[in-house]
Amino acid sequence: MTDLPKMTLTEKIMARAAGVALARPDDNIWVKADILLTHDVCGPGTIGVFEREFGRDARVWSREGVVIIPDHYIFTADEKAHRNIDTLREFVSRQDLPHYYDPGTPDYRGVCHVALPQEGHVRPGEVIFGTDSHTCTHGALGAFATGIGNTDAGFVMGTGRLLLKVPPTLRFLLDGELQNGVMAKDIILRIIGDIGVDGANYCAMEFSGSTIDGLSIEERMTICNMAIEAGAKNGIMAADTKAENYVRRRTRRPYTRVAGDPGAEVAGEHRYAAETLVPCVAGPHLPSNYMPVAEGRDITIDRVYIGSCTGGKLTDFKAAARILAGHKVAVDTYLVPATAEVARGLATETIDGKPLKTIFAEAGCLDPAPPSCAACLGGPTDTFGRTRGSETVVSTTNRNFIGRMGSKQSSIYLASPLTAAASAVRGRLTDPRDFI
Amino acid sequence: MNERIVESRVYVLEDNIDTDQIIPACYLNLVPTIEAEYAKLGSYALCGLPETYPPFIAENQTKTEYGIIVAGRNFGCGSSREHAPIALGAAGVLAVVAESFARIFFRNVIATGELFPIMSEKRLCDLLTTGETVRLDLERYELTSLGDDTVFSLKNLGAAAPVIAAGGLFAYARQTGMIPAHK
Numbered sequence A: 001m002t003d004l005p006k007m008t009l010t011e012k013i014m015a016r017a018a019g020v021a022l023a024r025p026d027d028n029i030w031v032k033a034d035i036l037l038t039h040d041v042c043g044p045g046t047i048g049v050f051e052r053e054f055g056r057d058a059r060v061w062s063r064e065g066v067v068i069i070p071d072h073y074i075f076t077a078d079e080k081a082h083r084n085i086d087t088l089r090e091f092v093s094r095q096d097l098p099h100y101y102d103p104g105t106p107d108y109r110g111v112c113h114v115a116l117p118q119e120g121h122v123r124p125g126e127v128i129f130g131t132d133s134h135t136c137t138h139g140a141l142g143a144f145a146t147g148i149g150n151t152d153a154g155f156v157m158g159t160g161r162l163l164l165k166v167p168p169t170l171r172f173l174l175d176g177e178l179q180n181g182v183m184a185k186d187i188i189l190r191i192i193g194d195i196g197v198d199g200a201n202y203c204a205m206e207f208s209g210s211t212i213d214g215l216s217i218e219e220r221m222t223i224c225n226m227a228i229e230a231g232a233k234n235g236i237m238a239a240d241t242k243a244e245n246y247v248r249r250r251t252r253r254p255y256t257r258v259a260g261d262p263g264a265e266v267a268g269e270h271r272y273a274a275e276t277l278v279p280c281v282a283g284p285h286l287p288s289n290y291m292p293v294a295e296g297r298d299i300t301i302d303r304v305y306i307g308s309c310t311g312g313k314l315t316d317f318k319a320a321a322r323i324l325a326g327h328k329v330a331v332d333t334y335l336v337p338a339t340a341e342v343a344r345g346l347a348t349e350t351i352d353g354k355p356l357k358t359i360f361a362e363a364g365c366l367d368p369a370p371p372s373c374a375a376c377l378g379g380p381t382d383t384f385g386r387t388r389g390s391e392t393v394v395s396t397t398n399r400n401f402i403g404r405m406g407s408k409q410s411s412i413y414l415a416s417p418l419t420a421a422a423s424a425v426r427g428r429l430t431d432p433r434d435f436i
Numbered sequence B: 001m002n003e004r005i006v007e008s009r010v011y012v013l014e015d016n017i018d019t020d021q022i023i024p025a026c027y028l029n030l031v032p033t034i035e036a037e038y039a040k041l042g043s044y045a046l047c048g049l050p051e052t053y054p055p056f057i058a059e060n061q062t063k064t065e066y067g068i069i070v071a072g073r074n075f076g077c078g079s080s081r082e083h084a085p086i087a088l089g090a091a092g093v094l095a096v097v098a099e100s101f102a103r104i105f106f107r108n109v110i111a112t113g114e115l116f117p118i119m120s121e122k123r124l125c126d127l128l129t130t131g132e133t134v135r136l137d138l139e140r141y142e143l144t145s146l147g148d149d150t151v152f153s154l155k156n157l158g159a160a161a162p163v164i165a166a167g168g169l170f171a172y173a174r175q176t177g178m179i180p181a182h183k
Helices: A009-016 A041-056 A079-095 A112-118 A133-141 A148-158 A183-195 A211-212 A217-230 A241-248 A314-324 A340-349 A356-365 A417-426 B035-043 B081-089 B103-112 B158-165 B169-175
Strands: A029-030 A035-038 A066-068 A127-130 A142-145 A162-165 A169-175 A204-208 A234-236 A268-271 A280-282 A290-292 A303-307 A332-336 A390-395 A411-415 B005-012 B066-071 B096-099 B116-119 B133-137 B142-147 B148-152
Touching: A009 A029, A009 A142, A009 A169, A009 A204, A009 B066, A035 A112, A035 A148, A035 A390, A041 A079, A041 A148, A066 A079, A079 A169, A079 B116, A112 A133, A112 A217, A112 A314, A127 A133, A127 A148, A133 A142, A133 A217, A133 A234, A133 A303, A148 A162, A148 B103, A162 A211, A169 A183, A169 A211, A169 B142, A183 A217, A183 A268, A183 A280, A183 A290, A183 A411, A183 A417, A183 B081, A204 A217, A217 A234, A217 A241, A217 A314, A303 A417, A303 B096, A314 A340, A314 A356, A340 A356, A411 A417, A417 B096, B035 B081, B081 B103, B103 B116, B103 B158, B158 B169
Parallel strands: A035 A066, A035 A127, A127 A142, A169 A204, A169 A268, A204 A234, A303 A332, A303 A390, A390 A411, B005 B066, B066 B096, B096 B116
Antiparallel strands: A029 A162, A280 A290, A280 A411, B005 B133, B133 B142, B142 B148
């Protein structure tokens, strides 16, 4: 096959899924889906499009391929939110879909982007479409994963295919060891700060290097999750043994791992020495408003929020607990585990023999909420942690747009869970290295 | 969207208008394929903007008097919520003319056929003001400010043109034989 031009990891997965020998940037190709993910806020509209276009008696293209994980508006009195979940239930039952995680039952999981890999639906080399922009999370396991709207999703639901433009790849090479106190969130906030919120518009962001190799799978997800915050179509990391071990513990379904060709042409390359990265925040109201935490020590805060698909994984709570153990929080500290598995981990994971849950309670945090997206995107007015006034929040979530967490008057600083916890203790932006 | 030449008042926005500003998340409980909720989404279009902007939809109205939005870079960044282009379309927006668009929003506009996403050669948000009347000509890819007849050139739609011309993703897929035609 040496006569073919070399392809990046993203190009190779797309070519394979389209059944073509070669996929070049800007080619428009029909790509086969392995997984279509949807949830409670976009699922009913997707079903609406599917039934309008294919008929109410039409069957989904693949019962195995459709995964429905309600997570956005679960713990609310909002009637339409409940109606929307009923719409999902009725559809799942009529289509006899095996992968549905129903709220209010032991099957309920929580945040779709943490549940999808946990339940074994993310496999290297596959193509994942999701009706949520943070679907790019799943590139952390070597899949091509991208967010789409209801109309595209309705089309995938009926045909198992979608017309896609092949994105040019931007390569991010990170080498060396991170300083103590620096996390994956600091890496991605620095990158977005450098390239801007449209710095990777239409592109694939491919992350590699010894720093990435050294990260846990959950930390890798934190980075790919926020590729969309730079406008990217997908974030991706080549699957290594660590990724394959994670996947094989969760699914027995076969898959074919895909590797990019060494020396494949890319549209741009950015290199970082890990030692130079520091704990940082993204200030209001854009994820690209990069600032080292140390430069914001005078900024007082009203609230800390730890949760979401990018910042509510077990790794994130362990990091926060490392700081909070033996300290008291100075501001309201909201904890929302992403999934039921993470929630269980709060009880079973320990630091010096103490469960995380106990550490958080002794530090004076609010009792953890049940798993869901909660206030990461504001939500209905009765959502846990939703801002109501001019609160200044340090949050481990992924967006700090105006009004994102509820109130247009509130200000959000995006940060790692270490920075969030350190800031909770002092009541102002705090470099976690002050504590470790 | 069959009109290729339209005249309308413009509403001018800056860079990075995100989907939370276009339609705040508390309204995502509305399902766009339900007719009454489609209209309701329209009535909330752009209600997430900072208070420094004039109201996009007048009090007690469900539709906007501004048929064309002019914006800076990266219009529609953020979420994949199709509620965003739908809210604009349902409010009566015919086109957004921006310096650039965020990818998913652009794609959703095309897939739904709700409105025209047009890119300008120049940064028109610095040159036009909210309330002035313009003519958008999609035959010649021009936008004319009717106050002083200044003509600005627009970029053509490129690879998206055939999908838009067909009327959205499903119409395009039927036209090209990707899925069977409606019975």
